Amino acid sequence: MMRTMMSLLMAGASLAIAPPAMADRYPLQHGLQVRDYAFDIALSEESDDIRVNETVEVSFLADGLKAIDLDLCNVVAASAKPDPLEPCEATERQNTDLGPGSGPVPGVGRGMTMISATAGGTPLRFTHIGNRLHLTLPQPSRKGGRLAIDLAYHGVPAAGLFIGKNKYGDRVFFSDSWPNRARNWLATVDHISAKATKTVTVTAPSHYQVISNGLETRVADLPGGLRATTWREAVPIPSWQFSLGVAPMTVTRFDQVRGVDFAAWLAPQNQAADLSQAEATSRAAFDFYSDYIGPYAFEKLAHVDATGGRGAMELATSIFYFGDFRAMAHEMAHQWFGNAVTEATWDDVWLSEGFATYFDLLFTEHSRGHDTFLTSLRRGRDGAVKYALAHPDSTVVHRDLARDSEVLGNAPQIYAGGAMVLRTLNGVLGDRVFRAGIRSYYARHVNGLATSDDLRLAMEDACRADSGCESENNDLTWFFDQWLRRGGVPQVQGTWRYDPTRKVLEVAFTQTQKQGLYRLPTELAVSLPGVAGERRFKLVIDAPNTKLAFRLDAAPQDVALDPDTWTPMLKADVTQAR
Ligand SMILES: [Zn+2]
Structure with a gap:
């Protein structure tokens, strides 16, 4: 294909990671990998302007790179054209009542302004235009080398981080970065494939609770009624998953499950949540997924009562709920599929949403019986069939998605449709082989990336390893092509x-x-x-x-x-x- 050939040629001979045959069009930098981020974020009562000090550590996979690019939204100009697919514009969710933001284009005047960029104390040359921070390296890269870059910037995020009042009238901060909006408040390689470990330290007035991915490693009271809270995520995750919740919250610790800490973080006024039910579902789903798929990849699991989004968001180790806990089993399944095993490109988003939908269904069968499972399955099927018939050119795997924001443009096909593909694969291979294939797919790609082809290979290997599996299923190319890359329904x-x-x-x-x-x-x-x-x-x-x-x-x-x-x-x- 022409576009893939072009990017191969431009990346040169020292390409370390070949791009998948089908991929979204995010401008990946194949010569480097982000390893770790450390963010120091200062939040205040009086202003929505946040100040961030960041250290980003990259390793080089190629010689001779002269610059690196990070995504970081510029201040939205009054002349900007309104565009709902533009990740650096405010969404309607952002209801902050401090600072700029009104006008025909949402978020005018909001965005981030660079203060400094240095490496080892030496200033780096940089430009910050078109929502890209272009940093000139102190010297050309050496393959295998590492570099830590220190950045400072500030601003009122146009999106990505909700700053405003929750329904009880309390001021709160909650990240809302799916799928490509982390760049609104953090300088990152803002693509799903760029998984990295991260530390975040938030300095805020001490009446706030602070939660993020991973484990809380340090809390320090500071002069002036401030507190610094540090969370460390030691498992690599994509930037959109960087969670941050800063709000008055009551923390209820549940019993550990298989050595993992569970908790609910709720607004103190929230009396509606049934915590004993939440704990029971959480435990049962965790046991079911761990037994079926493989061991949980992360440090803890928190259910967080959040503000600023809709439904729920499966942020690694800290699920945000914007209402009730109904989506718990779906969001928990994402900890295995989407979070631990991450699709390498947005084209394969069904590996996240289709899997979460299917494993939620399997958990329904496990906990509520086969009839309830079939009823839910058929309800999902009806929506997916209706969508596929109305959009005959749309496919489960996107064809080189042009804009990451459009990733769920065909949501019924991705969620329920993706789940139906797994149901059919489960039927073709039988329970034993399908389950072995799922376990091996997870084990091979946990804390890494995967494509639809990786899933196919794991299933084919599981078939070969099982004497009861029909040998014609040793090659499942036909299955993946007809169900993932073809529109319509049979x-x-x-x-x-x-x-x-x-x-x-x-x-x-x-x-x-x-x-x-x-x-x-x-x-x-x-x-x-x-x-x-x-x-x-x-x-x-x-x-x-x-x-x-x-x-x-x-x-x-x-x-x-x-x-x-x-x-x-x-x-x-x-x-x-x-
Ligand atoms: Zn989901």
């Missing part, structure tokens, strides 16, 4: 007739969709008069017209395709031939 018209003299059930299926043929391993359920239960026949529909015959002693009452909804996205209509 549509099958079927008829059946019973031949009483030959005692044979004849079935005929025609694939009527326009986007190409599908391979559909599935099942036929045949109910017989006066007989409890039903007969099941396995079959594969993979041709334009598929005709099959099954021995059957009596005429069926009814014939149904895919009775257990293993292929939820299949739209099938099966009738008796006249």
Whole structure:
């Protein structure tokens, strides 16, 4: 493909990480990797202007790099064109009542202003335009070398960090950086693939509680009624996951689960949350995911009553809820998928949202039974099918997403649709192989990055390792191509007739969709008069017209395709031939 070839050529011969074949268009710098961030953030009562001192440590994967770029939003100009996909503009969520921000373009006058950039005490040349901080290195990079750069900047963030009042009228600060808005308040490589460890120290008036990713490592009272609180995340995470909550909060510690600390951080006035229910769900989901997928990758888990967003946000080790705890099982599943194993590009966002949706469903089955599971699955399926039919060119894996902000433009296809892909894969491989594949995918990529192809390879290897797995599934390219990279849904018209003299059930299926043929391993359920239960026949529909015959002693009452909804996205209509 042309664009990928161009970026390969421009990156030169010392390319260390080849970009995936399909990738969003974030301008990755392949010659370097961000290792660690340390942020010192000063917050105050009187002003929304925050001051940040930052140390960013990078390692070089190539010789000869002369500069590095970080994302950091400039001050929004009055001449800016309103654009909801622009990550450096205020969202409607930002309801700060201090400082600038009104006018036709949200956030005019807000943004960050650089104060200084140094390395080892020596000033660095830099430019800060177009929301990119371009830093000239003191000398060209050496492969394997590391550099720590110290930055200072300040401003009123236009987005990314909510500063305002919660519903009780208290002043609060909560990060809201998904998917590319960390750059509004922190200078970062603001892309999902740039995972790094981080430390944050917040200096704020001492009546605030402060929570962030990882573990609290230091609390120090300072003169003037201030307190410095430090949190350290020792597991690498992407910048959008950098959580910060600064608010009056009451902390309720739950019992540890498998050695991991659990807690709820609530506004002191919040009487609505049912904490015993929250603790029970939290424990049960944690046990279920740990047993199914593999050990939890992080240090603690906090459920945080936050302000500024909608629904809930799965920030690593500190889930933010903007209302109730309903999304808990979904957000907890993200700690494994999205947070510990992170999609390498936004094109593969289904590896996060589709997985969280599917594992939430599996937890529903585990905790509330198969019928509730099937009801939820089919409800999700209906939305995903409706979307796919209305948007036949849209696919589960994005095709080189142009703007990161559009990553959930096809949300029903990503969440429920992605979950349906996993349900179908689960059906094709069977529970044992699917689970082994999930465990190996997690073990291979925990605290790293993964693509849809990595998932395919893990599933193929799990199939090869299991003597009960059909050898045709040693290569699952067909499956991943038809379900992830093709729009629409398969549509099958079927008829059946019973031949009483030959005692044979004849079935005929025609694939009527326009986007190409599908391979559909599935099942036929045949109910017989006066007989409890039903007969099941396995079959594969993979041709334009598929005709099959099954021995059957009596005429069926009814014939149904895919009775257990293993292929939820299949739209099938099966009738008796006249
Ligand atoms: Zn989610």
